Amino acid sequence: MAGVVTAVVGFTSSFAVVLAGLAAMGASPAQSASGLIALCVTMGVACIGLSWWSRSPITxxxxxxxxxxxxxAPTPAHGFASAVGAFVVCGALLTLTGLVPALARLVRAIPTSIASAMLAGVLLSLCAAPFRDIPTSPAAIGVVLVTWVVLARFAPRWAVRGALVAALVALGFSGAFAQADWSGALPALVWVTPTFDVATAIAIGLPLYLVTMTSQNIPGVAVLASFGYTTPWRAAIGGTGLGSMLGALFGGHAINLAAISAALAAGPEAGEDRKARWVAGVSAGVVYLLVGLGAGVIVAVAGAAPLGVFTAVAAVGLIGSLLGSLQQALADPHHRVAALVTVVVATSGIVVAGIGSAFWSLAAGCVVAWIQGVGVRPSPPGAKDARPGSDVSAERPARG
Known part of the structure; x- marks a missing residue:
């Protein structure tokens, strides 16, 4: 049951963010549904395989x-195919990181404050989207936001899922379910032949790799270690990298070790016997495989929703990650100026030579840190393992 909860929480808390990301990259509804299926399948297989093989609750x-x-990010000039090429590049880098420990050490060398600031800048623009969209769908978006605020006060664990339920109720009153196109509701994978170009690889692939490593994989290892489990680095990082490469060919962007939700499967919630908790990882994988079958229905509903409703669900689901990223970015007083520059550049949306603001924010932050002479200053104790994970964005489950 702990594994079931892990998968349900992980999916419902952030699927809207995934759909928004794929749509921004130029994916059609069929390609978005395929990408969601590919992610669920590769996640499910990885959970089952890694947990079974290692006898550890690896989610x-x-x-x-x-x-x-x-x-x-701006839509790539060559469309979704070039975005898929960047996804493949990201998966290849993740695979290499699992096989070459020096690459992991290179990623860790990026100051924690600057890596978190890049993520904060990216999240800030997305979290502001509902307020820009309120004039177009005031009632539906307002219900989502009010529900989240109330539940965040009285039942924080249910805030994001409550906002999702509120969105579905709003869709029901708006008649969106009757207007939805159900022709693509059945699960179907859509092959996307990747197109590789340097600008998109740098603008999308490299930042996607960095944010996945620093905000998910590294904290994921730390969460498992906090419960006494040793992550099989090569198998886990290399395996999820290969899974990312395979899933990319069907529209999935990237998979990684679970960070915050990993505590649900690895902690006391999964039973008193630590040696038996690997079963939670397997059950989480099975649920992911089953949930993937409904991806077409989810995309059909999202496509019929009033403008901004699911963006609002995505935004409230990321508030917790935004808060954590900002706190981490400003935690080290020696890096605060560089971190603030990173946030500002990431939020600006600047595009130079076809490369978006995420890359330039990271570059700007590192340059400012170097000029100020703090580029090699160590981060605060424990900071490297405290980078905010985002697989469950608005809530941190108790560990017993």
């Missing part, structure tokens, strides 16, 4: 911060 999630990055 896998899609890259929620990566999806947020896509949602705030």
């Amino acid at each position: 896998v999630a899609w890259s929620t911060p990566g999806a947020a990055l896509l949602a705030s």
Whole structure:
């Protein structure tokens, strides 16, 4: 049951972010549904395989911060095929990171404050979207936001899922279900032949890799370690990298170790016997495989929704990650100026030579840190393992 809860929480808390990211990359509804299926299948297989093989509760999630990055980035000039090429590049880098420990050490060398600031800047523009869209759908978006605010006060664990339920109720009153196109509701994978170009690889692939490593994989290892489990680095990172490459060919952006939701499967919630908790990882994988069958229905409903409703669900689901990223970005006083520059550049949406603001924000932050002479200053104790995970964006489950 802990594994079932892990998968349900991971999916419902952030699927809207994934759909927003794929749509921003130019994916059609059929390609978005295929991408969602591909992510669920690769996540499910990875959860089952890694947990069964290692006898540890290793859970896998899609890259929620990566999806947020896509949602705030400009559509690639060559369309979704070039975005898929960038997804493949990201998967290849993840695979290499699993096989070459030096690459992981290179990622860790990026100051925690700057990596978190890049994520904060990306999330800030996405979290502001509902307020820009309120004039178009005031009632539906208002219901989502008010529901989230009330539940965040009285039942924070249910805030995001309550907002999702509120959105579905609003859709029912608006007649969206009757207007939905159900022709693509059956599960179907759509092959996308990747197109590779340097600008998109740098603008999308590299930031997607960095944000996935720093905000998901590294914290995911730390969460498992906090419960006494040793992550099989090569198998886990290399395996999820290969899964990302395969899923990319059908529209999925990236999968990685679960971070915050990993505590549900690895902690006391999964039973007193630590040696038996690997079963939770397997059951989470089975649920992901089953949930993937409904991806077409989810995309059909999202397509018929009033403008901004599901964007609002995505935004409230990312508030927790935004808060955590800002706190982490400003935690080290020596890096605050560089981190603030990183946030500002990431939020600006600037595009230079076809490369978006996520890459330039990271570059700007590192340059400012170097000029100020703090580029090699170590982060605060524990900071490297405290980077905010985003597979469950608005809530941190108790560990017993």
